Amino acid sequence: MPDLITEFPRSQTLAEAQPDLDENFNTINDIWGINHFNLIAAMNSGKHSQVDLLTQAAVPTGVQDEIILANVPDAIGNLIMYFVKQASAAPMLVKRYSAGGISSTCLKLPSGIIIKAVSVGLAAAGTPTSLTIPWSHLTNGGTQDIPFTNQYIVMIVPLGADDINSVLYVTDISNPAQFTFTAWQRAAFNTPLSDFSIASTIVAIGS
């Protein structure tokens, strides 16, 4: 579509300016009709029909009393929607990984809260008093992780199809890059689980 004509020589007559005026109004109506109900729409003129967000080179800087939606690709070209709220920018992300008995989903919400859901087989020889699992281990070396800065809760429960002789307890979430748990026999007081190999499901919340 043509650019808007903004120069109207003072010497022009109305008849001479008329084609440029018509062209401008048609251009305005056509451009306004992209993503919006246009000027001559029977209903909803001025409202959005949809919002196409073009990619931007950088996340815009937030300002006081405004929220900005922006679409900024990451280093490998994934399009990511950002919710920019004053000084913070929360990208809405979903990362998934499934291989080697691990199925993980990391989700970053518009609010900035991160939810991680993982199904994974846990195994250990002997009777370990504790096992520490880095989140990178569950997310393809961390490539499919959305790292926590703060880790609020980690819930872990066994998934057993046969004998379910296990209870898992999270013991340490103070390092947001990992969590630590212990495994005990459910029917025997003070007896650690030995040589175990059990499926588990894990839900963690952080930011």
Next chain:
Amino acid sequence: MAYNPTIAGTDRIKNSRPQIQTNFQDIESWTAVDHAVFGAPFEGKHEQVTFPVNTPAAPNPGEIKLWCDNYAPTAQPELFFGNGTSGLAFPLTAALGNANGYTFLPGGLLLKWGSQAQAVTTGGPFIYTFNAAVPFTQIYSAWAVVAATNNPATDVNAVAYITSVGVPAQLTYRIWRRNLFNTPGTNQQPYTVFFLAVGAS
């Protein structure tokens, strides 16, 4: 010069020309806010969408509305999502990020979590109170899981069961010995219990 919507019909073109010119310049400047400008690739589409703080009318039936308004529980402007047909409206970006926090999900559900150190001397019932800044009107599902962040070196001889769910903010639960039938987890070490609940705000 500001946009002039009332150029006099009696004007001659030589008189109204500056006003017409200014109006087109204003339209071009207005369009350049958040949009690809006239003549640019993808003209008319959005480069970003900026929402200044605003308190609009509720969306009409059949419409979805996004807007930014101040939200008392977070003391910040938040992006609201409104569904004019269902009447649902919620702050999409609102959350409390701490050990007893909450967040809104894009569908409008409210997700809350928390933890509580519980010294078990009676087996319960115990009450956990979620952060009450944004109360539930209904809880659809809730979980309680015993952790051992208070006593990681010793056996954790307990399981937690939610016995009742109350709104706006409370879960009632009991702790039982996992190796003894029908026995409350008395005289145990203090436990950490993690809680998670999904509901409506």
